[in-house]
Amino acid sequence: MNHALDNRQASPAGEMGDAVIRVSGLNKVYTSGLHALKDVDLEIRQGEIFALLGPNGAGKTTLISVICGIVNPSSGTVLASGHDVVRDYRITRSLIGLVPQELSTDAFESVWDTVTFSRGLFGKPRNPAYIEKILKDLSLWEKKDSRIMTLSGGMKRRVMIAKALSHEPRILFLDEPTAGVDVELRRDMWEMVRGLRASGVTIILTTHYIEEAEEMADRIGVIRKGELILVEEKAALMRKLGRKQMTLQLRSPLAALPPALAGFDLELSEGGTKLVYTFDGQRDETGIPELLRLLGEQGIDWKDLQTAQSSLEDIFVNLVRGRA
Amino acid sequence: MNIYAIRAIYLFEMARTWRTLMESIASPILSTSLYFIVFGSAIGSRIADVDGVSYGAFIVPGLIMLSILTESISNAAFGIYMPKFSGTIYELLSAPVSALEAIIGYVGAAATKSIILGAIILVTARLFVDFSIEHPVWMVAFLILTSITFSLFGFIIGIWADSFQKLQIIPMMIVTPLTFLGGSFYSITMLPPFWQKVALFNPVVYLVSGFRWSFFGAADVNVAVSLGMTLLFMLACLTGIWWIFRTGYRIKA
Numbered sequence: 001m002n003h004a005l006d007n008r009q010a011s012p013a014g015e016m017g018d019a020v021i022r023v024s025g026l027n028k029v030y031t032s033g034l035h036a037l038k039d040v041d042l043e044i045r046q047g048e049i050f051a052l053l054g055p056n057g058a059g060k061t062t063l064i065s066v067i068c069g070i071v072n073p074s075s076g077t078v079l080a081s082g083h084d085v086v087r088d089y090r091i092t093r094s095l096i097g098l099v100p101q102e103l104s105t106d107a108f109e110s111v112w113d114t115v116t117f118s119r120g121l122f123g124k125p126r127n128p129a130y131i132e133k134i135l136k137d138l139s140l141w142e143k144k145d146s147r148i149m150t151l152s153g154g155m156k157r158r159v160m161i162a163k164a165l166s167h168e169p170r171i172l173f174l175d176e177p178t179a180g181v182d183v184e185l186r187r188d189m190w191e192m193v194r195g196l197r198a199s200g201v202t203i204i205l206t207t208h209y210i211e212e213a214e215e216m217a218d219r220i221g222v223i224r225k226g227e228l229i230l231v232e233e234k235a236a237l238m239r240k241l242g243r244k245q246m247t248l249q250l251r252s253p254l255a256a257l258p259p260a261l262a263g264f265d266l267e268l269s270e271g272g273t274k275l276v277y278t279f280d281g282q283r284d285e286t287g288i289p290e291l292l293r294l295l296g297e298q299g300i301d302w303k304d305l306q307t308a309q310s311s312l313e314d315i316f317v318n319l320v321r322g323r324a
Numbered sequence: 325m326n327i328y329a330i331r332a333i334y335l336f337e338m339a340r341t342w343r344t345l346m347e348s349i350a351s352p353i354l355s356t357s358l359y360f361i362v363f364g365s366a367i368g369s370r371i372a373d374v375d376g377v378s379y380g381a382f383i384v385p386g387l388i389m390l391s392i393l394t395e396s397i398s399n400a401a402f403g404i405y406m407p408k409f410s411g412t413i414y415e416l417l418s419a420p421v422s423a424l425e426a427i428i429g430y431v432g433a434a435a436t437k438s439i440i441l442g443a444i445i446l447v448t449a450r451l452f453v454d455f456s457i458e459h460p461v462w463m464v465a466f467l468i469l470t471s472i473t474f475s476l477f478g479f480i481i482g483i484w485a486d487s488f489q490k491l492q493i494i495p496m497m498i499v500t501p502l503t504f505l506g507g508s509f510y511s512i513t514m515l516p517p518f519w520q521k522v523a524l525f526n527p528v529v530y531l532v533s534g535f536r537w538s539f540f541g542a543a544d545v546n547v548a549v550s551l552g553m554t555l556l557f558m559l560a561c562l563t564g565i566w567w568i569f570r571t572g573y574r575i576k577a
Contacts, residue, residue, distance in 0.1 A: 093418060106410065
């Protein structure tokens with residue numbers, strides 16, 4: 001009998017390249033008729049932090065649940081390290097750790113017992129030293145003998161992360177990991193996630209906090225109504241889709257824009273004292289010199305100038321509204 | 325075979341037993357002791373021997389069986405229902421655990437509790453009435469077989485139930501009446517001929533009869549038939565659980 005499931009089982013050579021997860025033509029139709037995933041194709045690369053963004057009900061949790069084995073796919077395949085998650089579930093599940101969105105924990109167990117239970121459930125022999133390390137890393141060591149029901153929400157979230165890490169997974173899914181936690185704990189978790197990535201763990205997170213994705217992700221996927229509408233390097237995405245704005249503080253308010261400036265994407269605000277020019281930051285020809293020249297010709301003086309790039313949140317909102 | 329997972333589930337479930345010792349062990353022992361006091365000592369002393377056995381001793385196998393059936397069902401049903409209720413079932417579903425391993429863990433723990441309980445009730449009964457066990461090996465075999473079979477049945481109920489009310493309804497409305505009508509307190513040969521035939525449709529009759537045979541060497545039905553019916557019910561439960569895991573019924577979308 002194979003008493004322990006070995007996480008180091010190699011992927012079939014050459015099948016996956018640097019992809020640790022490959023989703024192909026994945027569909028999920030619930031018995032209610034809800035088509036939660038529509039022909040999803042996705043590759044997650046070894047060692048990256050991948051952020052999956054999408055509004056509520058977009059299909060993020062369903063996608064994670066299919067990969068982790070909690071939900072049966074209707075069609076399509078999912079490979080983890082080259083192994084089919086349905087056929088070779090013993091191998092794939094031993095590689096994957098999951099922190100679900102809901103705070104689903106035992107109430108009466110101690111922190112130590114529940115984390116130890118998780119390690120055994122995933123086919124690993126007891127290793128008190130490793131459990132101790134996890135609990136210390138997550139600032140849970142002082143609470144190791146406490147019943148889970150006595151812990152705060154933030155501490156329970158840490159317990160769930162400890163459970164997910166208990167079997168030393170190589171792929172970690174974090175479904176809304178910082179939902180409802182305070183700023184300090186969120187920062188701690190970001191640090192922890194970076195530490196895991198540094199140790200070679202591939203991390204896939206879903207989040208509603210765009211700043212979280214902006215802060216941590218290497219690549220970003222956006223899912224809308226079950227369709228994966230975009231997968232892109234974060235930096236490239238911000239370069240490609242990021243709109244820049246130049247704001248001019250005018251010396252005298254303008255009642256209306258002169259017709260000579262009609263060719264520019266301009267907007268007057270704050271009683272005509274602020275002129276906002278929106279332009280494509282990716283293009284070489286931004287139009288700024290031409291605009292400034294025309295303003296001079298029109299006798300419009302300005303005293304201050306600022307430029308700003310749209311945030312990932314702006315990009316996300318544009319995408320899910322279908323405007324990008 | 326994921327032995328570590330089986331061990332983890334088993335120990336996790338057994339830990340719940342030790343944590344809730346009063347509900348798990350003390351409460352069934354107390355209620356069974358009351359049965360012995362009322363039916364065995366108080367009323368039983370005025371009832372004639374049944375098949376040459378004093379009434380107090382005659383009801384011992386039936387009472388043990390009554391406790392085992394209800395506790396096996398309750399323990400196994402609760403064991404799998406709670407993760408569903410609390411949402412922690414996600415962990416079992418995402419773990420490298422086969423249906424067989426999950427069943428061995430959950431059902432094994434539930435059956436262990438029932439066997440421990442049965443043994444304690446047996447010792448408790450000996451304090452109230454005098455009896456001997458004619459076929460101790462078969463007694464243990466029936467005890468184990470019944471505990472496992474009804475823990476499997478309880479596991480199915482735990483999967484099926486989507487509320488605490490449903491968790492209780494089958495043990496209360498079906499199993500307890502069948503046990504009372506299954507010859508726990510009487511021999512079915514004491515019934516009118518028509519009702520003797522009706523009683524044969526009650527599966528508990530075979531369990532109690534077989535178990536009583538192991539104590540006193542006398543049975544309402546042939547012991548081989550008792551054994552066969554118990555195994556048949558176990559097979560039916562196993563088939564049901566196999567179907568549940570194959571389809572993901574009420575555990576997997």
